[in-house]
Amino acid sequence: MDRALEIVTDNGWAVEVFLIVLVTAAARYVAKILFDRLARKLEQTHNIYDDALLVNPEPGPAPA
Numbered sequence: 001m002d003r004a005l006e007i008v009t010d011n012g013w014a015v016e017v018f019l020i021v022l023v024t025a026a027a028r029y030v031a032k033i034l035f036d037r038l039a040r041k042l043e044q045t046h047n048i049y050d051d052a053l054l055v056n057p058e059p060g061p062a063p064a
Helices: 002-010 012-043
Strands: none
Touching: 002 012
16 A cells, blocks of 8 residues: 555656546546437427537538
């Protein structure tokens, strides 16, 4: 246990990077679940404007 604590204190930056990556991955996972649920709800509506919220636009030149 003392050795593990020594490694963590010596390499504090690595622990910070790991925690940042972990929190970012968790936030992305939660956002994906929420957007997937929202997309399923929006598919049930007949309003075409709400579909624009989650649909990727066609690739093409940017408007001038």
